[in-house]
Amino acid sequence: MIADNIKLVLRKIDAKCAEIGRNSNKIKLIAVSKNFSTDDINRAFDAGLKEFGENKAQELNSKFDVLGNKVTWHFIGHLQSNKVKFAVRSAEYIHSVDSLSLVKEINKKSEQFSKVQKILLQVKTSEEETKSGIESEDEVFGFVDRCNELSNIELIGLMTIAPYTDDDEEIRKSFKYLCKLRDDLNKKGFKNIKELSMGMTSDFEIAIEEGATMLRIGSAIFGQRNYSKN
């Protein structure tokens, strides 16, 4: 099941890339395994996937205890300061950085773990109340300056979640905004901010069209999540 799903998703990514002339090797597929077991992660791993995303620090931590660095972990959820140690311990990337106190705490914990933590800034790119993230372009520039001062943080990109709508143009607008912000940062000299983490099961093809370099795909790979299980 999972292996078939993965084949289908990879085929769609390849087809979209071929259609618009992008190289699919430049796009990282992150399998979002939240609410799924380490057995399911192993199935996806055996089918060829190496990158996995989790949105709860403790769930990531316990899966890391089982699988360790056999796979590459991405933390993609809201992160509370008191759980930063779990994310820093396990994750190669933290996608969801949206406060300066969090940046500071990640730097501190990374120092303790003797690592340089790769992070992305989560940007709010739609009006939707429920979406979190940094709200203005000025604020993003402030974060970039702060990250540059901290030696255990490496800011590599921007992340967003598109609005929950079936209006493709609304979704596209949100992705375009993130891409332009990245390009503006590059023009101002911040050339290491390359990654655009955007696109989920319902909108990854639009995200590819708008320049995504990291896709976070869950249900198209693992099936519907059953929250009542936990």
Ligand SMILES: *Cc1c(COP(=O)(O)O)cnc(C)c1O
């Ligand atoms: C759950 C989640 C995803 C994956 O969602 P699907 O619709 O299942 O692909 C992507 N990004 C974030 C931040 C998530 O929490």
